[in-house]
Amino acid sequence: MSSSAMDAESPDLVCQLDNVQGLVDALSAVRWKRHQDAVIELSEHGIILIVEETGCLQAKVYLQRELFVRYEYSAQGRPRFGVSLGLFADCLNTFSAPGHSSLIEIRYPGPDMQLLVKSVDSPDACIYAEVRTRIPDMISWDYNFEPAGSTPLTFTVKSAALKEAIDDLEWPGSSIQIKLQPVPPSVSFKGEGHGDLQIDFMYYVNTDLLIAFHCDREVSYRYKYKFLRATTSNLPGSVIKDNRGSKLIIGRGGMLKVQHLVSVARTSNQHPHTDSAGYQQPSRIAYIEFFVKPEEDEDTIN
Template identity: 60%
Template sequence: MDSTATQEAPELAVRCLLDNVQGLVDALSCIRWKKQQDAICELSEHGMVITVEEWTCLQARVYFRKELFREYQYQAGVRPRFGVSLALLIDCLHTFTSSTGTTALELCYPGPDMQLLLKLIDANNSCINAEIRTRIPESIPREYIIDDEGNLPISFAVKSAALKEVIDDLEWPGSNITITLSPAPPGVSFRGEGHGDLQIDLPYDTQQDLFIAFQCNRHVSHRYKYKFLRATTSQIPNSILKDNRGSKVTIGSTGLLKVQHLISVRPTHAQQHHYMDPSQVHARVSYIEFYVMPDEDDNNEGTQ
């Protein structure tokens, strides 16, 4: 046989075992704000980052650190980056969530034709294999940085369910939402202007169980498109809302809005019993980040 006729398969850059597939499905579902979305997955020695962008107005990222995997083997010289359909990835992963047993899902990249390979053998020795076609990304996701111009970052943190409820209530006026933070009296207000006017005030009170944190030493006010603001909370699964670890909102000096959700990626009770290090169970927390640019027609004064 002519050896030149046989093309060798590329070496695996990443091989990892994931215990809680549902945790990854929930996290990816948070950043799926429309049916057809392209995602970019970047693999590194630190773990996996999946990014989705909407023009230059909205970006979302899911971070899965290597500590969240049962095993994480990385041997690439250059960080692999590939594009994939977000809907296809979620639907494919969802087929593995119904399997029973304690065997983890194996993820490998790249396959012979640069696919993402998934494999699971459950307690009944049933083997499920899947291959997801990937593509070469046309661009690199933009790196957003919250610039505070040397000042303390303006931020607040509340329970995730509370933040989602506030943003959902603002759907009626729609169009534009102005977020204002004030140090005196301390609090946050959301004002919607569109079909009507609606203002929701959240006064800061350390005695209430609403705020987890509040940091504001100057008045800040910026306006955002409602459809982009809504994308930061609209698809949070009930499992994350019930866990209620909290959501943090930070506003930069230019009005760039960052919304961060903490999610728990806990293995099942059976998985903990068989192979989990008890000291690591409570450390299995990942996070999701959204970046929203202010409205281009924003005529607010911003910081004062």
């Protein structure tokens, strides 16, 4: 028996998922340009997909093993491989039908180190796809995210409001200033171009938009607009519809972390994983994190 055949019989990972659309939504959220490479890392705890650009912007999609109805992991170490993000997302999208929760199986590696995807619950036909993988040609930069002090500099804002604010601040090629101040407790987004535009979120004025706020001192950092926009440009409609919140944290040196939650619960009239408050249990949520480096202006350099 050939070694390739043996590899096919003993894959590193075999997993099954009952909500393809939720997975497509999660991957699409970190797709900020047409042609984009991603690195997938497998472990006994789940799957991590990483994309980044020019060492200034990085995004990660965390798919915990609890998301899957089946997760069989037999690899030694943590295998990593590269894929085309767009190709992978588009491939998965062919398995998704509106209003129907397809059960798919993902297997890696195939005989030629490919990622294998197939439908497993259709009595009429089996859809099968192979996604070519490659040796990762990028080494993820170490964002080394650390707290900015003893008190976290963080706020949580409705995802729809955050996306709308960033869209409204569009100044191509420019930067956006994010300012937090404890008195009055507020967050300001300011764009500069052919004029100034500022959007303020006041904590005690509208807690329906600014859900949480923690800040013990005034801080201000600037970020490239194109990188900041990438954190919300492809937020799936399900996040907006569910009225979810996005959490932003400013770490040491102004590193910005933006966190979104995307539901990967099986779509049906019954929601066994939803609690009495209407929130999805963590096991059915894909965690998405963006890391954005601040601009280095003259004050920062000096």
